[in-house]
Amino acid sequence: MRNCLPIALALVALALVALAGGRNWIGPGAIWSGLRDPDDFVIRTLRLPRVLIAVGVGAALGLAGALMQGLTRNPLATPDVIGLVQGAGLGYALALATGAALLPGAAGGAAAAMLAVALLSRGQGALAVVLYGIGVGATAMAATTVLLVRAPDAAAAQAMIWLSGSLARADLATATALWSVLGAALAAVALAAHRLSTLWLGDEVMAALGIDPRRMRWLVLALVTALTAAGTLAAGPIGFLAFTAAPLARAVTGAEPPSLLPAALMGACLLTAADLAARLIAPVAVFPTGLVVSLIGAPYLVFFLWRDRRAVSP
Numbered sequence: 001m002r003n004c005l006p007i008a009l010a011l012v013a014l015a016l017v018a019l020a021g022g023r024n025w026i027g028p029g030a031i032w033s034g035l036r037d038p039d040d041f042v043i044r045t046l047r048l049p050r051v052l053i054a055v056g057v058g059a060a061l062g063l064a065g066a067l068m069q070g071l072t073r074n075p076l077a078t079p080d081v082i083g084l085v086q087g088a089g090l091g092y093a094l095a096l097a098t099g100a101a102l103l104p105g106a107a108g109g110a111a112a113a114m115l116a117v118a119l120l121s122r123g124q125g126a127l128a129v130v131l132y133g134i135g136v137g138a139t140a141m142a143a144t145t146v147l148l149v150r151a152p153d154a155a156a157a158q159a160m161i162w163l164s165g166s167l168a169r170a171d172l173a174t175a176t177a178l179w180s181v182l183g184a185a186l187a188a189v190a191l192a193a194h195r196l197s198t199l200w201l202g203d204e205v206m207a208a209l210g211i212d213p214r215r216m217r218w219l220v221l222a223l224v225t226a227l228t229a230a231g232t233l234a235a236g237p238i239g240f241l242a243f244t245a246a247p248l249a250r251a252v253t254g255a256e257p258p259s260l261l262p263a264a265l266m267g268a269c270l271l272t273a274a275d276l277a278a279r280l281i282a283p284v285a286v287f288p289t290g291l292v293v294s295l296i297g298a299p300y301l302v303f304f305l306w307r308d309r310r311a312v313s314p
Contacts, residue, residue: 003253023283060231062267065242070199070258078242082133086140087113088232107229165290181230240297
């Protein structure tokens, strides 16, 4: 827990700066007054929901990424890389088009994508999980595009803002739903912390320690699906966040994998910083937070693959 302190302090500082920053900067006194005043428009309506969602989505995707990496023992097998985020987006679009509930729709899309990847890559190794995941994700994105083309203009416009990974429409109701799912997932992780810490050791070691690998896999898959669905529903598809949070957290804290809590805190830091940057880049326009995250995560993915190639080269 102590090695998480630097990231936790950084998150508190980023959240305070995010409350202060924007088109007009405000001081600590105004922030405190706004937090106590339920009618304060700038803090309570505009900035606080956005900060709560940035922290919550970042933590959810960071934790989901660490869980998925631990389950597969593959640093590339994260919800955004293997198609779960795109599946959640397709579920959202289907729910929006049919008038169904959005959270179950996003969860169903993520679960369907995970099931498709698991069935297609069964018995073919970790690389197959990534390759099939990329294909499933691309298929889900194409299907989402078809739905949006056929959707009414108002629904399509709403979905396009969401698909860009924007927190511009953040509100307290969405933040409450997100934190309810995140809180339940964190409670489950805390209760199963000892067993989850063995994920990277493999099935044989887990079985020798008296842990049922099959039950652990189902638990992890359920947690990853719920976290991915809740995070994607709240902020739209945010690429590369789940992939980068865990390794950056381990680099900062020196924690051993799967480093679940550090990954959640690092994900929250990354998305809070990215959303603040998006607001500062375009104070009077909707600048996608997901684009800022991609500007960080995509080069890191290229670097990771380049470093891995050098490591296995003769």
